[in-house]
Amino acid sequence: xxxxxxxxxxxxxxxxxxxxxxxxxxxxxxxxxxxxxxxxxxxxxxxxxxxxxxxxxxxxxxxxxxxxxxxxxxxxxxxxxxxxxxxxxxxxxxxxxxxxxxxxxxxxx
Amino acid sequence: xxxxxxxxxxxxxxxxxxxxxxxxxxxxxxxxxxxxxxxxxxxxxxxxxxxxxxxxxxxxxxxxxxxxxxxxxxxxxxxxxxxxxxxxxxxxxxxxxxxxxxxxxxxxxxxxxxxxxxxxxxxxx
Numbered sequence: 001x002x003x004x005x006x007x008x009x010x011x012x013x014x015x016x017x018x019x020x021x022x023x024x025x026x027x028x029x030x031x032x033x034x035x036x037x038x039x040x041x042x043x044x045x046x047x048x049x050x051x052x053x054x055x056x057x058x059x060x061x062x063x064x065x066x067x068x069x070x071x072x073x074x075x076x077x078x079x080x081x082x083x084x085x086x087x088x089x090x091x092x093x094x095x096x097x098x099x100x101x102x103x104x105x106x107x108x109x
Numbered sequence: 110x111x112x113x114x115x116x117x118x119x120x121x122x123x124x125x126x127x128x129x130x131x132x133x134x135x136x137x138x139x140x141x142x143x144x145x146x147x148x149x150x151x152x153x154x155x156x157x158x159x160x161x162x163x164x165x166x167x168x169x170x171x172x173x174x175x176x177x178x179x180x181x182x183x184x185x186x187x188x189x190x191x192x193x194x195x196x197x198x199x200x201x202x203x204x205x206x207x208x209x210x211x212x213x214x215x216x217x218x219x220x221x222x223x224x225x226x227x228x229x230x231x232x233x234x
Binding site for chain 2: 038040047055057089096101
């Protein structure tokens, strides 16, 4: 049973920078897992932010960026805004299967 | 723009079959670049991918649910559907449908870019 692991929670100050990570129980995350990142606010459907490691959708704010870092996928928020407080999920592709991480609750305080 | 809308009963009895439909508007379920996925989220918990279907009818399911899941597509109605059998309280969740892109523009890309608003299904007698 493959497990995708994220930090359960992180706190960042407004205007600060924070990095969320996404690890695979199978080993290092590479571009071949096509890491995706989603933002979800309470009562809303997830919103896609990043795909294929570092590509942004047309609606993704510039302060969000994706990368590979130390064998994990990473989502970095630079110049955090209060409205960035949300749950963030990564998604990895394992051949035909898709597995979501457990989510990171980001608090802006 | 493409929109997805889930529909189906909000309450299902234990041991019965959960049935949901996702209607695609502003686009075609027969588009060759897309798979069509179902994802669920139990109350207060994370997202779980259930499975996907391609317009041709080919499917791929989460191994943990495979024995109980059937996803089908109706191209004439521009819809795809989920059936989950022998439900228990553990299947209580918000169920989402999503457009699941697989394409190539110099390099391969995969993403889920369009999601429905979700529909809450409660399993209870």
